[in-house]
Amino acid sequence: MDYNEKLKHERFRASTAPKKTFDEEMESDRGRSINSAAVRRLQQKTQVFPLESNAAVRSRLTHSLEVQQVGRYIAKLVLKQLDNDGKLRELGLEDKKDGFTSAIEIACLLHDVGNPAFGHFGEEAINMWSGTSLLNIFTEKFGDEVRESKLLKDLLCFEGNAQAIRLLHSLQDLNLSFTQVACLIKYTRPAYEQRPSGKTEPYKYRKKKPGYYYSEEEYVKKLQSSLGIESGNRFPLTYIMEAADDISYCIADLDDALDKGILDVDQLHQAIVSIWESYLDDDEVDNEVVEKRYLPNLAQKAYARYESESHNKNHSYILTLRTNLVNDLANYASERYISNHESVFNGTLDESLLDGNDEYNLATEVLKGVAFKYVFSAKEVERSELQGHAIISGLLDIYTPLLRLDYENFKSLSKSEFLKTFPIETRLYHLLSNKHKRYYCDSVKRLHDAAVATDEDKIIEMYYRSRLLIDYVSGMTDRFSFEEYRSLLAID
Structure with a gap:
């Protein structure tokens, strides 16, 4: 294993201000990322509670900052253990420690930039619309045989992770290093590829969701070639980014639920204990692991702290629980990284660092179960969704x-920004983001410049036209989408 093969400063385009070392290039990526509009928009995107006025409740930005700290x-921990084992020089990490850490931090900060407004339910809304309206438009224009087109299959699978790659590379053109973007490719199949179905499929975990779109496929192939990543495999640092996200959100949603009064401490404490104990009847979980009562014991310490405090009692409970849990899970993730180092380095480990039939994995499953049963199903959350x-x-x-305009009419509209016989469509086109429209025009320039457009050309154009609308709507913040919707429906 040689990290010099993975930690490189190559970019899609040569930098106009190249740096001397990998660590310096990662500092450049840090600056490009933190100053991007993609990160700024996270402050007005939902974590769990949409259109939340309470600043203490997490937005995507505050969640991402927490993930960033856990990833760091x-x-x-990984670098310290490798140093203690005397392996940093052997692995090519001795002069790349700062860049290694920075790449993970910035990946953690960027991991949610592709998520639409209103969280995962926003994703569902886009996919439901695509599976009905968009599918109907494609079949009306091109016949039922278009259902087998990988371009249409690609459009029918909106996914925040894939949208993040599109946003950073295609739409905002940050020209981040291949190393930095590779950290974000959590799933390794294109959106048009079918999800593995069999339990023994070798890529079942890594391909359970789309990782990138057809529109970014050539970019991803170039990235993989540069970093020596085999098709279907991950980049090693991605495992750490993923673990940091899983650790952060398994407790954060419960913290916000306490803050909003959806749960009180007694309810949360009892839920943790009861769901943990329910695994005694689960044949897939080792009873010895359940009987260790790792999470109930942590919760009991937190509850004792809660009872001893006279002020800010809720905060004392969740702080004690979170501090101990994050520390234990971070150490567990680092140990798993090193104990599976070769498969992690090659990107073939087909599970997360938090997986495993032990108390730490069970703790994350229990907390997710509590959130699902008591937070996500709360009337306030479901109404917002x-x-x-x-x-x-x-x-x-x-x-x-x-989308219903024919090829020639939309071509004219995109070139002149005006169609006399289509006043509604003209005004709708004017409302779209100029940046998104420019990217659409660049993507179809070859088609528009051709004397005659074939049916295949028209399908490709419709693919990028559909992406134009999805990019625009999915990029909106909660507040902007709410105001835009009210404005266009003329609701006071």
Whole structure:
């Protein structure tokens, strides 16, 4: 294993201000990322509670900052252990420690930039609209045989992780290093590829969701070639980014639920204990692991702290629980990284660093179970999700007339920004982001310049036209999408 093969400063385009070392190039990526609009928009995107006015409740940005800190901690633990084992020089990491840590930190900061407004329910809204309205438009224009087109299959699978790669490379053109972007490719199949179905599939975990779109496929192939990543495999640092995210969100949603009064400490404490004990009846979990009562014991320490405090009692409970849990899980993730080092380095480990039939993995599963049962199913959350679904699908419906235009009319509209006989479509086109429209025009320039467009050309154009609308709506913040929806429906 030689990290010099993985930690490189190559970019899609040569940098106009190249740096001397890998560590310096990672500092450049840090600056490009932190100053990007993609990161700024995270402050007004939902973690769990949409359109939340309480600044103490997490947004995507505050969640990402927490993930960044956990990722930094795990990276430091990994490097410390490798140093203690005398392996840093052998692995080519001796002069890349700062860049190793920085790449993970920035990946953690960027990991949610592709998520739409209103969280995962926003993703569902886009996919539901694509599976009905968009599918119907494609079949009306090109016949039922278009259902087998990989371009249409690609469009029918919106995924925040894949959208992040598209946003950073294609739409915002940050020209980050291949190493930095590789850290973000959590899943390793294109969106048009079918998800592995068999339990024994070798890529079942790594390909359970789309990792990138057809539109970025050539870019991803170039990245993989540069970093020596075999098709279907991951980049090693991705495992740390993923673990940091899993560690952060398994407790964060419960913290926010306490803050909003959806749960009180007694309810949360009892839920942790009861769901943990329910695994005694689970044939897939080792009873010895359950009987260790790792998480209930941590919760009991937190509850004792809660009872001893006279002020800010809720904070004392969650702080004690979170501090101990994050420390234990970060150490566990770093140990798993090193104990599976070769498969992690090659990207063939087909599970997360937090997987395993032990108390730490069970702790994350229990906390997710508590959140699912008591937080995500709360009326306030479900009402907000339904509101978000109405807004996202409603906006896509409003812009759908642009997709119904035939090839020549939309070509004229994109070139002149005006169609006299289509006043509604003209005004809708004017509302789209100029940056997104420029990227669409660049993507189809070859088609528009051709004397005659073939049916295949028209399908490709419709692919990028559809992406134009999805890019615009998915990039909106919660507040902007809400205001845009009300404005276009003329609601006071």
